[in-house]
Amino acid sequence: MAAKLKLFLFTFCFLFALNKEANGALDAKTQVLINLANKHGPYIGLVVPSLSQLNPLLRHPSFISSGLTIDHGGKRFRFGIIESQPVILVFTGVGMINAAITTQLLLSLFHVEGVVHYGIAGNANPSLNIGDVTIPEYWSHSGLWSWQRFGDGPNNELPLEENGDYTRDIGYLRFAHYYTSDNETAGNVTHDNFLNYIWYQPEEVFPVNGIPEERQHAFWVPVDSHYYTISKELEGLQLDYCVNITTCLKEKPKVTRVLRGTSASIYLDNEAYRSFLYGKFTVSPVDMESASVALICYQQGVPFIVINGLSDLAGGGSAQSNESATFTTLAVTNSIKVVVAFINLLRVFPWALPYVEN
Known part of the structure; x- marks a missing residue:
């Protein structure tokens, strides 16, 4: 009798705890909305560092909202269509931790077939200019x-x-x-x-297709090879070069595929460290989020690519130039133009297309 009572109490406590955990983690209404949303997938996830970089895409004529938003874990997931492709848009907040949490939530909750991370970045590459849009082949976290x-x-x-x-x-x-x-x-x-x-x-990584708790290491994380291949089609895209009628760039900006980008939870505005990073690692864009998105997608086995509009020279300009304050809006505009064009390419060059070497 005592044994049966203990078993009953254990089972009751276990089910109570399970129910409480489930309700605390994901309420019934949210679960219904997620199930509904996933019936209309798969989606391209658009991960953005800030509202100031997200809102222009929400107002872009290519974005058609479905009217559905789902709030969970302090994040708001917005659903719609860009160039006939179902998309989920979510902004992360600044820094590596926010970007990692947001990307993991996105991939855990929704049927996502690929991720595009876009936004602004500093430029460490002396051959590139403010306003250019870079698409790196590899990303690293250089703050560990x-x-x-x-x-x-x-x-x-x-x-x-x-x-x-x-x-x-x-x-x-x-x-x-x-x-x-x-x-x-x-x-x-x-x-x-x-x-x-x-x-x-390097980061410790635990790929979902690996043995649980058996760590691997990754410093340079490659973007998806198919995404990177078709992104070459973007290199002739015309970009904006004027903030307004009185403020324009000296060089017309371009879309360019580059070898590497790097991230750390550091706003880089220092010429010496900028030069060191380029000389040591041959990186072009430097930002505070992209490597987190790369590492989470890499661990989860989800294709991803990163598109950065260069807003400043990461300390390489003059003290008076204050490039980011002047050119952030232009960099966002150009990055969004490239993102929309890339999503259209996914329709023209569907995922089933075999990878072709350059």
């Missing part, structure tokens, strides 16, 4: 570091390196290289610096 103690150097093993937790394979930044004084210039310095070295680290 192992910070080495003072006195150690490149030949000293990092803590936990032997366990595979940290590595020196990717490389480092040595702060002493950027010491300056009235009589010295950066790059010709012998002085040491207590900040010493930071070593760039």
Whole structure:
């Protein structure tokens, strides 16, 4: 009798907890709306860092709203059609964590066949200009570091390196290289610096098609090969080059596919670090969200691509130019123009099309 009572109480408590968890995580009304929405998928997920970058697309003539919005987890998912393609639009908020949470919610809740992340970025590539729209082939998170103690150097093993937790394979930044004084210039310095070295680290990733809890590592995450191939068709697209009748760019902007972009939860407005990132990693756009979207899509096995309008020179311009305040609207406009054209390409070059090497 006692055993049966214990079993009953255990079962009751388990079902109560399960029901409470389910109601707390996803209420019945929201679940019904999600089920309804998924019947009209699959969707292209459009992931955007801010409302100021989302609202212009919502007002774009190519976007037709279905009238459905679903709120969950502090996020609002908006449904509609762009160029005959069902889409879900959601803005993340600033930074790597917000972008990762939002992308995971999007992929967990909805039937999404691909993700397009678009927005603005700083430019680290001296051959590119403000207003250009970049489409990188690879993304990295360059804000994950192992910070080495003072006195150690490149030949000293990092803590936990032997366990595979940290590595020196990717490389480092040595702060002493950027010491300056009235009589010295950066790059010709012998002085040491207590900040010493930071070593760039790959992310731990756990792909859904892998063994649970068996970690892999990724630093450079490739965008989807099919998406990247068809994006070449965008390189002749005409972009805007004037903010208004009095403020125009000196160079007409262009759409260009580039090798790499990088992200960190850092607003980069520093010429020395901008130059270091380009020299070390050959990156073009630098932003605060794209690598999170890349890593989540990579782990979930969902195709993705990133489209960035370059709004500033990440510290490479003059102190007076204040490029981002001047050219953000133009960069957003151009990125949206490219996004709409890309979604149209998905209709012209459907997902079933085999990948063709350049």
